[in-house]
Amino acid sequence: MAAEPAHLRPPPLDVARVRADFPILATQVHGHPLVYLDSAASSQRPWPVIRAVEAYETHSHANVHRGVHALSQAATAAFEGARERVRRFVNAQSVREIIFTRGTTEAINLVAQSYARPRLRAGDEILISALEHHADIVPWQLVCEATGAVLKVAPINRRGELEFEAFERLLSPRTRLVGMAHVSNALGTVLPVKRIVEAAHAAGAVVLIDGAQAVPHLNVDLRALGADFYAFSAHKLYGPTGIGVLYGREALLEAMPPWQGGGDMIRTVSFEKSTWNELPYKFEAGTPNISGAVGLAAALDYIEGLGLPAIAAHEDALLKRATAELQALPDIELVGTAAHKASVLSFTMKGVHPHDLGTILDAEGVAIRTGHHCAMPVMTFFGIPATARASFACYNDEADIAALVKALRRAREVFG
Amino acid sequence: MDLKDLYRDVILDHNKHPRNFGVLEGSDAHADGHNPLCGDRLTVSLRLTGDRISDIRFEGKGCAISTASASLMTEAVKGKDRAAVQALFERVHALLTDDAATADPALGKLAALSGVREFPARVKCASLCWHTLNAALESGDATVSTE
Ligand SMILES: Cc1ncc(COP(=O)(O)O)c(C=O)c1O
Numbered sequence: 001m002a003a004e005p006a007h008l009r010p011p012p013l014d015v016a017r018v019r020a021d022f023p024i025l026a027t028q029v030h031g032h033p034l035v036y037l038d039s040a041a042s043s044q045r046p047w048p049v050i051r052a053v054e055a056y057e058t059h060s061h062a063n064v065h066r067g068v069h070a071l072s073q074a075a076t077a078a079f080e081g082a083r084e085r086v087r088r089f090v091n092a093q094s095v096r097e098i099i100f101t102r103g104t105t106e107a108i109n110l111v112a113q114s115y116a117r118p119r120l121r122a123g124d125e126i127l128i129s130a131l132e133h134h135a136d137i138v139p140w141q142l143v144c145e146a147t148g149a150v151l152k153v154a155p156i157n158r159r160g161e162l163e164f165e166a167f168e169r170l171l172s173p174r175t176r177l178v179g180m181a182h183v184s185n186a187l188g189t190v191l192p193v194k195r196i197v198e199a200a201h202a203a204g205a206v207v208l209i210d211g212a213q214a215v216p217h218l219n220v221d222l223r224a225l226g227a228d229f230y231a232f233s234a235h236k237l238y239g240p241t242g243i244g245v246l247y248g249r250e251a252l253l254e255a256m257p258p259w260q261g262g263g264d265m266i267r268t269v270s271f272e273k274s275t276w277n278e279l280p281y282k283f284e285a286g287t288p289n290i291s292g293a294v295g296l297a298a299a300l301d302y303i304e305g306l307g308l309p310a311i312a313a314h315e316d317a318l319l320k321r322a323t324a325e326l327q328a329l330p331d332i333e334l335v336g337t338a339a340h341k342a343s344v345l346s347f348t349m350k351g352v353h354p355h356d357l358g359t360i361l362d363a364e365g366v367a368i369r370t371g372h373h374c375a376m377p378v379m380t381f382f383g384i385p386a387t388a389r390a391s392f393a394c395y396n397d398e399a400d401i402a403a404l405v406k407a408l409r410r411a412r413e414v415f416g
Numbered sequence: 417m418d419l420k421d422l423y424r425d426v427i428l429d430h431n432k433h434p435r436n437f438g439v440l441e442g443s444d445a446h447a448d449g450h451n452p453l454c455g456d457r458l459t460v461s462l463r464l465t466g467d468r469i470s471d472i473r474f475e476g477k478g479c480a481i482s483t484a485s486a487s488l489m490t491e492a493v494k495g496k497d498r499a500a501v502q503a504l505f506e507r508v509h510a511l512l513t514d515d516a517a518t519a520d521p522a523l524g525k526l527a528a529l530s531g532v533r534e535f536p537a538r539v540k541c542a543s544l545c546w547h548t549l550n551a552a553l554e555s556g557d558a559t560v561s562t563e
Contacts, residue, residue, distance in 0.1 A: 352480075353478065353480060355538075356479045356480045363419050376455075385454070386455045415480070
């Protein structure tokens with residue numbers, strides 16, 4: 001981070017206190033205290049989230065939007081309260097723009113099937129980047145197959161940064177939609193999303209930002225960003241699995257047909273014709289993940305309680321420290337060295353396959369992710385089958401980095 | 417859980433210096449194996465004399481377990497006929513998955529893989545080469561995946 005005047009710097013995170021909020025961190029793994037460095041895959045949950053879900057299940061559960069009885073109203077209030085909580089967190093204009101989904105993947109598929117597929121024609125183009133997660137590649141490939149549209153890919157450089165000028169050159173009047181990650185899960189790169197949105201809009205394209213790895217780490221202000229769609233998952237920001245959010249600009253959502261049909265998403269149904277419910281319910285067919293929404297709202301409260309600037313500063317310090325320590329180890333090669341990164345450290349060790357590294361680190365209680373990180377094209381670009389990835393969250397501390405380094409030395413010993 | 421059980425010297429040696437590594441020119445059968453979970457890929461190619469594997473090579477990129485297992489496999493099956501290979505595969509499978517499996521002298525050096533069963537996430541790494549060999553023997557030209 002750039003040096004800021006002291007009065008603007010967030011007060012440092014009290015990590016010991018934060019760690020006490022996450023009961024799972026007391027777990028022993030293979031006789032060692034758990035060192036959890038896999039939050040980019042899924043973060044852990046703090047007590048306030050666990051308790052909010054439990055309180056909902058204990059006292060407030062019923063189906064939403066369909067009963068006059070007290071519990072149904074309590075459940076509806078909790079569910080709609082969570083929607084408002086999300087709106088406030090990402091600074092969307094209206095709750096009509098906040099659609100609950102199963103996660104980022106479902107949110108992107110919703111846009112692909114309901115926005116892109118009915119509109120795109122043969123020769124139209126969808127533009128993504130070379131560092132996308134499979135969730136921001138495959139849904140567009142399905143649209144291309146169905147419509148004859150063409151998928152274009154903006155390149156990255158060896159540091160794992162988007163080649164912005166090449167991206168701009170790929171924008172054309174044929175570009176109907178741009179889909180980009182806010183933060184790369186495989187490389188940690190933070191993309192210049194504001195400039196991406198502006199360039200895409202100037203070319204007349206609609207923009208979806210995959211914010212799965214961004215919302216837990218960066219302040220996301222959707223009104224300032226101006227993206228047309230923005231997707232993220234609760235389980236990467238200390239909330240439950242099975243719930244996520246699609247933000248969509250209201251005018252676009254209004255014009256889109258429903259994606260799935262069923263209960264809740266209709267106004268009237270007859271065998272001749274049904275009419276659709278208003279936003280956001282038009283896109284929420286069936287009984288939703290109510291307890292998940294409650295947990296998500298509690299997770300956002302938790303993050304706001306700690307303060308995103310404090311979380312970001314803490315994670316940034318850990319990332320810098322870990323980067324320096326790993327660079328000092330022999331035979332470690334970092335994968336993803338962008339100037340602007342968040343919370344992700346991908347690497348390989350010479351002569352040791354990432355899968356073996358994962359097993360050796362696990363034996364020491366250190367949980368990292370190994371593999372292609374659902375970003376096979378990124379692995380192909382760097383000419384490697386896989387990487388090992390350590391990722392940081394608010395509850396990690398310097399002892400976690402020390403444990404990682406120690407376990408990496410152990411791997412070196414085992415493999416000689 | 418002891419890492420030394422998994423990464424025995426034999427395994428580390430075969431990982432570092434895989435035997436029968438490369439492509440067999442003019443092979444009679446070959447197959448590609450893929451473990452999408454870890455990105456491992458390997459190709460097994462072999463020459464048959466009658467029913468017997470007279471030569472075999474493997475090639476690919478994989479973790480230590482998958483590389484060593486393939487290397488050990490090529491040594492173990494060279495010169496064997498289909499029935500003997502099948503019988504050996506079954507013994508290896510038991511070794512990798514059956515906690516009750518006892519020392520089986522017929523396995524020879526392959527017994528070094530016995531530590532794998534303590535690491536369930538790694539069983540597929542060790543068995544990929546055998547499934548690939550099977551596919552090559554069955555169809556002469558195939559692709560298999562562990563997922
Ligand atoms: C950048 C990115 N996009 C999309 C996803 C998919 O998220 P989910 O599996 O929660 O739908 C992930 C999670 O792995 C991710 O990191």
